[in-house]
Amino acid sequence: MPIVSEADMAALRASGQFDPVWYAEVYPDVALLGLDPAEHYLWIGRRLGRFASARARDSLDHGLNEVPTQLTSMQSKRVEAETDVFEHDLIEQVSKTRLFDEQWYSQTYGKRSSPGENLLEEYLRAYAHDPSRDAGPLFSTLYYKQENPDVRGIHPLVHLVKFGLREGRKAFSPNKSNEFLDSSDQNLISSIDSLLSKDESILVLYWSEGNFFFKDIAQYTVEYLNNIGYSAVLSSDSEASSSWRGAVIVVAPHEFCVHGPGRAWSTDQRQQAIYLNTEQWHTSWFSLSLQFMLESNRGALDINPSSAAGLARLGIKTGFVPLLPLAGSCFDFPSGAISSQITQHKYIKPLSYPETFTARPYDLCFLGVGNERRNKALAGLATTLGQFDSFIHCPRLSGPVRVGNPDMMSSSDFAQIARNSKILLNIHQGDSHYLEWHRIFLSGIMEGCVVVTEPCCPVRFIESGVHYIEASLNEMPALLTELLSSSQGKRRLDEVHRNCLSLRAQIDSGERFLL
Amino acid sequence: MRTQTTDLIFSAGSLDHRVSVIVPLYNYEKYIVDTLESVVNQSWSDLTIIVVDDCSRDESAEIVKNWMQRCAASSSLGLFLLRNKQNVRLATTRNTGVAFSQSEYCFFLDADNLLYPRCIEKHVEALDARADCPAAYGLIEVFDADTGIIGAEVFDRARLKHGNYIDAMAIVRRESLLALGGYHDIRHGWEDYDLWLRICEHDHIALQIPEILSRYRVHSASMLRTTTNKSKNIRELKRNMTKLHPWLDLH
Numbered sequence: 001m002p003i004v005s006e007a008d009m010a011a012l013r014a015s016g017q018f019d020p021v022w023y024a025e026v027y028p029d030v031a032l033l034g035l036d037p038a039e040h041y042l043w044i045g046r047r048l049g050r051f052a053s054a055r056a057r058d059s060l061d062h063g064l065n066e067v068p069t070q071l072t073s074m075q076s077k078r079v080e081a082e083t084d085v086f087e088h089d090l091i092e093q094v095s096k097t098r099l100f101d102e103q104w105y106s107q108t109y110g111k112r113s114s115p116g117e118n119l120l121e122e123y124l125r126a127y128a129h130d131p132s133r134d135a136g137p138l139f140s141t142l143y144y145k146q147e148n149p150d151v152r153g154i155h156p157l158v159h160l161v162k163f164g165l166r167e168g169r170k171a172f173s174p175n176k177s178n179e180f181l182d183s184s185d186q187n188l189i190s191s192i193d194s195l196l197s198k199d200e201s202i203l204v205l206y207w208s209e210g211n212f213f214f215k216d217i218a219q220y221t222v223e224y225l226n227n228i229g230y231s232a233v234l235s236s237d238s239e240a241s242s243s244w245r246g247a248v249i250v251v252a253p254h255e256f257c258v259h260g261p262g263r264a265w266s267t268d269q270r271q272q273a274i275y276l277n278t279e280q281w282h283t284s285w286f287s288l289s290l291q292f293m294l295e296s297n298r299g300a301l302d303i304n305p306s307s308a309a310g311l312a313r314l315g316i317k318t319g320f321v322p323l324l325p326l327a328g329s330c331f332d333f334p335s336g337a338i339s340s341q342i343t344q345h346k347y348i349k350p351l352s353y354p355e356t357f358t359a360r361p362y363d364l365c366f367l368g369v370g371n372e373r374r375n376k377a378l379a380g381l382a383t384t385l386g387q388f389d390s391f392i393h394c395p396r397l398s399g400p401v402r403v404g405n406p407d408m409m410s411s412s413d414f415a416q417i418a419r420n421s422k423i424l425l426n427i428h429q430g431d432s433h434y435l436e437w438h439r440i441f442l443s444g445i446m447e448g449c450v451v452v453t454e455p456c457c458p459v460r461f462i463e464s465g466v467h468y469i470e471a472s473l474n475e476m477p478a479l480l481t482e483l484l485s486s487s488q489g490k491r492r493l494d495e496v497h498r499n500c501l502s503l504r505a506q507i508d509s510g511e512r513f514l515l
Numbered sequence: 516m517r518t519q520t521t522d523l524i525f526s527a528g529s530l531d532h533r534v535s536v537i538v539p540l541y542n543y544e545k546y547i548v549d550t551l552e553s554v555v556n557q558s559w560s561d562l563t564i565i566v567v568d569d570c571s572r573d574e575s576a577e578i579v580k581n582w583m584q585r586c587a588a589s590s591s592l593g594l595f596l597l598r599n600k601q602n603v604r605l606a607t608t609r610n611t612g613v614a615f616s617q618s619e620y621c622f623f624l625d626a627d628n629l630l631y632p633r634c635i636e637k638h639v640e641a642l643d644a645r646a647d648c649p650a651a652y653g654l655i656e657v658f659d660a661d662t663g664i665i666g667a668e669v670f671d672r673a674r675l676k677h678g679n680y681i682d683a684m685a686i687v688r689r690e691s692l693l694a695l696g697g698y699h700d701i702r703h704g705w706e707d708y709d710l711w712l713r714i715c716e717h718d719h720i721a722l723q724i725p726e727i728l729s730r731y732r733v734h735s736a737s738m739l740r741t742t743t744n745k746s747k748n749i750r751e752l753k754r755n756m757t758k759l760h761p762w763l764d765l766h
Contacts, residue, residue, distance in 0.1 A: 344720075345669035345670060345671070345720065345722070345723055346669060346722070346723045346724075346725055347640075347641035347644060347645065347651065347722050347723065347724045347725070348725075370664065370667050372663070375662075375663040375664040375667070376662045376663055378656075378664050378727065379656045379657060379658065379662045379663055379664055379727075380662070382631070382656035382727040382730070383631070385726070385727050386631035386632065386633065386726075386727060386728065387632075387633075389726075390725075390726050390727070391725050391726070392654055392667075392725050392726060392727060393667075393725055394654075394664060394667045395667050395668040395669070396667065396668065406669045406671045407668050407669055407671070
């Protein structure tokens with residue numbers, strides 16, 4: 001008596017997707033066991049990740065046979081039988097990303113794992129009849145499919161893991177990213193001590209042809225680590241890493257490992273590195289970075305605490321590198337002239353660096369790369385901005401921003417403008433509420449500027465309403481007018497400004513972050 | 516500089532102001548009053564408005580004349596309405612205004628666009644601070660049928676090589692403009708791009724003012740949406756511009 005039903009075997013044979021001759025030839029144990037090829041495939045072959053035909057193997061099938069979409073005339077039970085084909089390695093590969101959250105899935109869809117089938121397999125298989133099911137609180141199956149309409153005949157999550165991250169596909173919706181980061185416990189962030197040893201030398205790498213800002217972050221990382229007792233050096237020379245006896249930190253892996261020297265790294269080199277993420281979760285740059293962070297045996301660093309917590313929640317040991325105006329670091333900017341590259345092309349009001357906050361020459365400033373969303377937001381604020389003295393820097397840029405680009409604004413120049421502005425306006429790059437630590441904290445709060453921002457994912461070191469002010473884009477015109485024009489608003493501005501100064505004093509004294 | 520013979524339809528006040536706002540007018544009866552009101556509401560008052568009607572076929576000129584008559588009673592601005600003897604398009608119409616102006620600075624305002632109240636003041640402040648710059652431009656809010664910002668990038672020869680991104684709504688030293696021969700009449704448009712390119716070729720730049728100071732209306736009747744943007748015309752424009760400025764790379 002066959003192990004599986006005659007009907008199922010007949011359905012498989014009739015599907016046209018199964019080649020019994022090829023199967024028996026490629027997998028000789030089938031004949032040794034005395035089983036019909038279809039019987040073997042349905043009983044155990046599919047669970048071993050075996051291919052149903054040469055065509056399935058050649059198309060690689062990405063772990064999910066084309067069968068489900070082509071067996072539409074068959075009964076759903078038989079469709080299910082065919083969809084239940086996943087390579088063991090693939091399941092493991094998907095599992096490792098932690099994008100499938102078993103507990104969340106179980107609670108959300110009321111499913112329980114059963115003998116011989118884990119919930120991840122159930123989720124993947126269920127796609128054929130319910131493509132709306134999500135893998136967890138972060139990965140939206142439908143969003144990925146919508147963002148990547150060319151993904152067909154393969155489960156979106158499987159595609160992401162096998163191809164999407166490597167190809168820099170946008171993986172996570174802004175809304176899901178917001179919720180995920182908002183709900184990630186920032187106590188999960190690892191200490192630097194647990195990632196690095198004070199006994200080892202640390203090499204911090206960046207791509208010399210990349211975005212100027214990542215070089216700044218790499219430089220700062222070296223200074224920060226040395227400041228807290230480690231021994232770190234900076235390099236853009238990948239050769240240095242091959243003979244390096246110590247820890248290697250790669251800043252902005254989406255550049256270094258994708259376009260820079262890291263492309264030539266061996267698996268071992270990639271696994272040994274610690275990756276410092278600089279990117280927001282809804283972007284393609286983050287996807288590119290994530291593949292390396294997942295591959296690392298040592299973990300990751302992030303310049304944003306909620307992002308660091310999110311990575312930790314994905315099982316990546318992650319520390320937080322706070323960008324601070326540390327004395328003597330590359331983010332410690334003395335007051336001075338704006339670079340001639342900027343003053344040559346832009347009209348800048350005389351910067352007076354007044355002691356009195358209200359005497360700052362610019363009422364508000366905005367500095368960020370222009371894109372459609374930001375430009376529409378600024379256009380919506382234009383009538384309000386037109387009433388005040390503002391500094392708006394929102395050029396559209398393409399490719400890495402390098403020194404010499406006349407639209408590049410260095411962190412030092414940014415600091416000079418912020419130091420002479422009452423309000424720093426923050427408009428998110430996309431629909432994510434990711435808190436742009438560099439802009440909000442380093443350039444805004446640390447310069448005594450009152451940051452008025454779209455709502456942000458909270459971070460534990462600063463507090464909305466105390467160190468910065470949140471408002472939706474619709475609320476901003478009235479808020480800005482109130483803050484800059486009414487006596488009540490000016491008092492509020494002054495209060496937040498004082499809170500910023502107080503926080504800055506704590507940092508300058510080493511009381512915060514450096515313990 | 517190519518100009519057009521005109522009739523003086525209306526005049527009030529003096530030409531002796533530091534800034535002339537030059538408004539070329541063609542069939543914009545629906546928008547011209549709002550445009551002129553935005554000039555009257557400027558924080559900078561040392562200015563003359565010169566409207567040059569390019570033989571509009573609608574009531575634009577009459578509307579401006581009536582508006583100027585009303586305005587003259589309560590304003591110290593110079594107010595002038597000229598009408599071209601024949602339709603000569605945008606470049607020559609602007610030049611005609613420049614030739615008529617006696618101001619140190621000319622600000623170019625199309626008849627359907629608007630200024631924020633401190634626009635002229637800020638432009639004057641910038642040019643006053645930079646004697647080496649023949650022109651200055653601010654950021655512009657795009658409104659009506661579209662929304663966005665233009666003019667957010669600084670004046671850069673390497674970027675201009677591949678196309679224009681700076682609108683004509685800018686302030687220019689009259690003396691510099693005259694030395695450059697004014698705007699050149701380019702078939703299908705792009706006369707503003709041509710001016711920026713000639714400024715590049717003289718090793719000068721237009722200074723960017725990092726503030727949103729004016730509003731650019733996008734609507735179906737706008738010239739940018741009709742004449743200039745037809746793909747056949749664009750191909751011809753690219754060819755012609757590359758002939759005039761062989762260093763361009765307009766692909």
